Amino acid sequence: MLDIGLGIVAAALVLVTLVPFVPLRYWWVRGFDFPRLQLASLALLAGLTQWLLGSAEWRWWSIAACVAVAAVQFMYILPWTPLAATPVKQAPDDHRGHRITLLIANVLTPNRNAEGLLRQIHAHQPDVILTLESDEWWGEQLNRSLEDKWRYCVRVPLDNLYGMHLFSTLPLEEVEVKWLIQHDVPSIHGWLRLPDNSRIRLHAMHPRPPAPGESEESLWRDAELLLVGQEIRDSHEPTLLAGDLNDVAWSRTTRLFCHVSGMLDPRRGRGMFSTFHAGYPIIRWPLDHIFISSHFTLNRIQRLEAFGSDHFPILASFTHSPAHAAENDEPQASADERREAEATVEEGRQRGDGEAHG
Known part of the structure; x- marks a missing residue:
């Protein structure tokens, strides 16, 4: 038997x-x-x-x-895993260049333990804070605690699980809130101005997942991510992309995004840093991501403490060092991968009802 x-x-x-x-x-x-x-x-x-x-x-x-x-x-x-190579090089302690630290947290809209997150934000003092699923209530708690130091902010409070708030100590420039593929799913795009007067392109995203009650298919998620990936590829600018992408690091879509955009995953060769589900260790995988262009080296990356959400926050610190871009192993897309990405984006444009429609 x-x-x-x-x-x-x-x-x-x-x-x-x-x-x-x-x-x-x-x-x-x-x-x-x-x-x-x-x-x-x-x-x-x-x-x-x-x-x-x-x-x-x-x-x-x-x-x-x-x-x-x-x-x-x-x-x-x-x-x-630590058994693999690290395409993003570690920044040496004496490395010159501006360091930028990001904290991402999917707060889970009905969660009301704002203090648990705010305590960690003030302890780590990141330059940029991105919250996801943050509604009006969350926006009020964040504003009250953060607006004095993190003076530059973008608020997109929604009660449909796709609200976003972005706070920064660095000036935010040319910021746009876009509804790329679907009319009710926002993303934030802009520039961060560094103290040396250089600029970094920033994309903040939380595409709709393929899941019961959300979407029967992954097209909306895939098309939004690949559309932004194509923009990154064409810009050749120092770029950070952060958010809950509702996809794992090793999926075909995420790998395709990296190849098409040339973006790097700082977790490779270091660990999974799984952020979901915070309440169930046996079903935990990396859904929250920070991707970087080759203009950066990594100082540290860590998963922070649970605060009542179904996601852990994640914190990462990078050094902006364009002169060392050649040291990182930038991925390249094959002709077939480019065609696949273009077809997915085009289908998303045609079937979606967002700004990229048609």
């Missing part, structure tokens, strides 16, 4: 490992991009259990299937 049960588990693991290879955008297909660490761990546990306790002659097929599943899943998540 044990062998049969473990054999069924092995077959199910093979199936869910193959599902993400299907080129469909349905949420139940793309959702299997997320729990790769969990699936790999379950495969190893099932295979080991069958090896130690199983007795059926065919159990070796089941064990082999579990090993194959674990290998495939680990292949995807390996770059986000």
Whole structure:
């Protein structure tokens, strides 16, 4: 009976490992991009259990299937472990250049523990603060505590889970709130003016996820991210992109975004820094991201304490050092990847009702 049960588990693991290879955008297909660490761990546990306790002659097929599943899943998540190379170089202690620190927090709209987040903001003193899912109530709490020091701000309070607030000690210039693919999902785009008078392009995003009750497909998320990625590619400016992208670091869409835009993930070679779900360690993956252009080196990145939201805040500090851009390993898109991105963006434009429509 044990062998049969473990054999069924092995077959199910093979199936869910193959599902993400299907080129469909349905949420139940793309959702299997997320729990790769969990699936790999379950495969190893099932295979080991069958090896130690199983007795059926065919159990070796089941064990082999579990090993194959674990290998495939680990292949995807390996770059986000200390075993992999770090395409974003570490900034030396004596490195010259302006340091910029960002804090991102998806606050979870009904969460009312603003003090838990504000305490961490004041402790770490980031230059830029981005909150997501922040409504009018959250905006009031943030303004009351932050507006004296973080004088530059953009407020987009919404009660549909897509509100955003951006606070900065650095001057914000040419800021635009855009509704790129869907009319009710905003993003913030602008420039940060550094003390040396140079400027950094900043994009803040929170696209709609493919999930029950949100969207049946991933098109809206994918098209919005890739549209901004194309803009980044064409600008060649020092750029930061931050937000809850409702996608994991190792998904096809996120990898495609990095290749198309040339942006780098500072977590690669350092860890996953999983931010969701804060309440359930067994189902936790990296949904909140900070991507950088090759003009930056990394000082530090860390996940902060839970404060009642279903997301942990994440904090990252970078040094703006354009002269060292060649030291970072900037990704490049193939011709096929560029065509795929263009097709996705065009479909999002045509089917969406945002500013990019048509």
